[in-house]
Amino acid sequence: MASALRVAAALALGWAAALGCSSDPDVERHARALEKLHGGLAADLDRLLLRWSAAQDEGNVHQQMVAEAWVRQKLRDPEAVFAVRVGLALTEEEILATCAAAAGFTGEASFGSELARLLRHADAAVRANAALGAVLLGGPGCPIETAVPLLRDEDAGVRRHAATLAGRVLARSGGAPGYAEGLLAYLDALSDPDAQVRAHVAEGLGRLGDPQASTHLVRAGLRDPVPAVRYTSALALAALKPASQADALVEFGEAEFNPYVKKAISAALRAITDQEISDFGEWRKAVRDWRQKRNQPPPPAPLPEPPTPTTPTPPAGGPKQ
Numbered sequence: 001m002a003s004a005l006r007v008a009a010a011l012a013l014g015w016a017a018a019l020g021c022s023s024d025p026d027v028e029r030h031a032r033a034l035e036k037l038h039g040g041l042a043a044d045l046d047r048l049l050l051r052w053s054a055a056q057d058e059g060n061v062h063q064q065m066v067a068e069a070w071v072r073q074k075l076r077d078p079e080a081v082f083a084v085r086v087g088l089a090l091t092e093e094e095i096l097a098t099c100a101a102a103a104g105f106t107g108e109a110s111f112g113s114e115l116a117r118l119l120r121h122a123d124a125a126v127r128a129n130a131a132l133g134a135v136l137l138g139g140p141g142c143p144i145e146t147a148v149p150l151l152r153d154e155d156a157g158v159r160r161h162a163a164t165l166a167g168r169v170l171a172r173s174g175g176a177p178g179y180a181e182g183l184l185a186y187l188d189a190l191s192d193p194d195a196q197v198r199a200h201v202a203e204g205l206g207r208l209g210d211p212q213a214s215t216h217l218v219r220a221g222l223r224d225p226v227p228a229v230r231y232t233s234a235l236a237l238a239a240l241k242p243a244s245q246a247d248a249l250v251e252f253g254e255a256e257f258n259p260y261v262k263k264a265i266s267a268a269l270r271a272i273t274d275q276e277i278s279d280f281g282e283w284r285k286a287v288r289d290w291r292q293k294r295n296q297p298p299p300p301a302p303l304p305e306p307p308t309p310t311t312p313t314p315p316a317g318g319p320k321q
Contacts, residue, residue, distance in 0.1 A: 033083040037095065041083055045074060046098045049129075071105045081106050088114050093123045101129035104136025112141025119146055124155035131161035139168045144178040148185050156194040163189060163197045167204020174210075183208075187216045195226040202229060206236025214242035218252070222265075227258040234264035238271040243294075246272050246287050253280055 052067035075081055084106065087099030100118050103111040111133065118130035119142070131150060134142050147169040150162030166186055173179050189201045202221045205213040214237060221233025237245065246269060253265035262280060269283055270276060273290045277283050 033086040036083045045102045049101050097125040097129045100133045104133030109140040116142045128157040131165050135164045144182045148182040151189045159197045163200035171207045190220040198229045199232045202232040202236050206239040214240050218245050218248050222252045230261045231264050238268040241271045250283050
């Protein structure tokens with residue numbers, strides 16, 4: 001990989017010299033970008049991104065923040081950002097994968113279309129990192145028809161990032177062409193064989209606000225064999241606040257053995273009923289009382305008070321004779 005970059009940089013300068021335009025600032029900048037990638041930028045970014053990804057998988061927020069800070073520090077230099085853009089145009093898969101993920105940390109939405117193109121790349125690592133980069137950027141330039149098919153990718157790493165990306169694309173595309181089909185595919189991903197994919201989909205459904213989301217989160221998410229998926233599904237239901245699912249949440253909560261999942265289900269019930277219950281055993285009665293109160297007609301408005309009678313004031317000068 002390093003020799004390929006060196007050759008590419010030499011060719012860029014060599015062709016420019018042969019054409020008599022070695023002083024062309026664009027050509028020279030392109031060559032410097034290749035040299036920067038070869039000189040350690042690509043390797044440094046790859047190492048930091050691996051550290052960031054490992055911390056994310058472990059749930060180590062502190063280490064993830066440290067690694068992210070170092071990545072962003074590397075990308076503060078505009079020439080480093082330009083080098084990432086040059087790297088996205090190369091054919092070396094390792095460089096492409098590294099630059100695709102790094103593009104997400106630049107915060108530049110202009111990378112969106114380039115990442116969308118790489119989502120169709122033949123290499124799974126490139127597709128996965130392009131999806132990650134698009135997620136970090138918020139998904140600009142990525143249409144529904146590009147993000148959703150990745151949910152059926154053969155590589156689990158691609159599907160994990162695609163689950164988050166597709167959720168964000170759908171959240172901002174409600175009512176757009178392809179939304180209904182995309183939502184059905186997204187709901188089907190709750191049965192993906194990979195637990196991380198299912199958890200990311202459950203989290204994404206919590207942002208959609210679609211009525212179908214709460215039904216699937218209860219039927220599939222809260223029945224998932226993996227506690228992390230049930231936990232994420234319960235938090236998503238807390239965000240959605242579906243009043244129609246309160247009784248089902250009580251049923252699942254009473255049968256739940258994992259204390260963290262049970263607390264998340266309590267959080268969903270609190271969000272729905274606006275009640276503070278510390279003992280889960282009290283939720284059944286609390287929800288029943290809440291429903292009865294909710295179904296009662298509103299109390300009649302108080303009648304207006306009658307006007308206070310006033311004594312007429314006799315006209316000035318007394319009564320006429």
